[in-house]
Amino acid sequence: MQKNGYLDYKEIIAEKVGTVLVETGLEKEALYALIEYPPDEKLGDLALPCFQLSKLLKKAPNVIAQELAGQIDPTPYFAAVKATGPYLNFFLAPEFLVKTVLEKIVTDGANYGSRTIGGGQNIVIDFSAPNIAKPFHVGHLCSTVIGNALYKIFEFLGYNCIGINHLGDWGTQFGKLITAYKKWGSAEAVEKGLIKELMHLYVKFHTEAEQDPSLEDEAREWFWKIENGDEEALALWRWFKEISLEEFQRVYDLLEISFDSMAGESFYNDKIDAVIEELKAKQLLEESEGAAIVNLDDYGMPPCLILKKDGSTLYATRDIAAALYRKKTYQFVKALYVTGAAQSLHFKQWFKVVELMGYEWAKDLVHVPFGLVSLKGEKLSTRKGRVVLLEDLLKTAIEKTLAIINEKNPGLLQKEEVAQMVGVGAVVFGALSVNRIKDVTFSWEEALNFEGETGPYLQYTHARACSILRKAGLTPGADITFVPDKLNEPAALRVVKMLYLFPEKVLSAANEYEPSIISRYLIELAHSFNGFYHECQVLVDDRDLQQARLVLVWAVKTVLATGLGLLGIKAPEQM
């Protein structure tokens, strides 16, 4: 693994201990994996539990710890190496830590934490993917912001990301919509109500269809017409799509998210026949109950449906066609699909089909699932009209932020811009702060909470740091020199230790496709900084002390901004 020059204490410890234990033939990697962070800072900063070594050395763990403590030369990295029972505990030498970490951050600036491990290779990230003619609601938030964060994180690690918005712009729902439009809609009403009117028609279709099932047949017929090039049907389809895209764009503008490709489902229509032919040629297709399937019994999965009995395609077919196209077009080393966990089986199935087609890169297809968003414990449902529009949520968050600014900092310039950054940041952070896989119940109260572990908390911390730097007249990018020994208070050292962890956290977030690792980390970093802020006055008479503290403040500000950036959140200088 390429270290990109980051200080790595685990590696140092593995090296030192490995040298002492060289006769045992123990691999340094094995030692590295054993090293952990103690639960209490009083015990030390890093620890090597000696239980497992005990088997190898045939000695009691506490004896091993004791002996190792005597044989390891701590300088210049450690202030002390102590055995505490069966643990070998390492206490970091403050000067070395402070000097190495802060100088690295000063040198790297906004690139601190980045790496070159991606080597410019392509990663395709399929995310957001709202359905045309349906509202962009809070249920789409997760895919959109998780995908965007992964995009930024992998770019930061040296990959070239291709963000694809696989729009739901095809399928039977358009038949339903056209049916509803013909029966109860009008051009005027749609022009006026836009997506809300389309949604209204869609909801009406479903309520009416419960009484009159023949509507479903009519809808299928209209979709058949779309697929077979009927001009009237296609024109309506294009119109609905246009209206939807304009509305989606407003949300993406608020979030400041963009895509490299907007190739939705319809884009693959002319690429599907070839896939069917290939599946046939490879003898993977079977006929079952009139439909064409790929049997997956051998893999403990239900069959993957490829064609309906009327010959039209299904989404697995489309996904396979899209994957083949993307591999050919982008030569990806990884393709991520950020969608709800409910689709896990679907992805497992078609990934397997791609593998059975003989493509070794099937292993590079990754489903990144996330939990279900519900509303007061009930499922979101476009059909029943039970949704919270994302645009409404963002707008409300921005309004609330503006109100808070007017109350707390009425003299602030560019209130609107800041309110947007903070309001949107609160919503985005809310979606990124917990493990992807957790189901969430949307609540206005929680989404609009700006205190505690929230986006605004991080932004506020950043703004405070900026404020100190502004008052001190320290300009970013300036040649910053400082006396590391001056940062010797526990509160300051805690902050430096948090800064040290950033590169490691970014890497974990990428490896686990889990932006919340960065979210949690930033909360801890901000918390340690706020503790320092309260305990230590930065602008003091002692020039060396002030300078050292300013560098720390600058480093925190920089890492907070970088981390927030990776999550797709802005870091205002004032708020």
Next chain:
RNA sequence: GCGUCUGUAGCUCAGCUGGAUAGAGCAACGGACUUCUAAUCCGUAGGCCGCAGGUUCGAAUCCUGCCAGACGCGCCA
């Protein structure tokens, strides 16, 4: 019925590739603004880590079974 995921403080969650006394935030209570932004900080209280077995020197973490919830299981995506 089968499968996947989730279950940790009143609420929302970290911790889950096994390690030292299980951590945060919110809510509650009590403190800290003449000093760099109190959207902050400090403290108090709050836990059969769903239940029961097993593996291990050691289990919130791994295995098995059970319970509860969510989701999925052929012509929607």
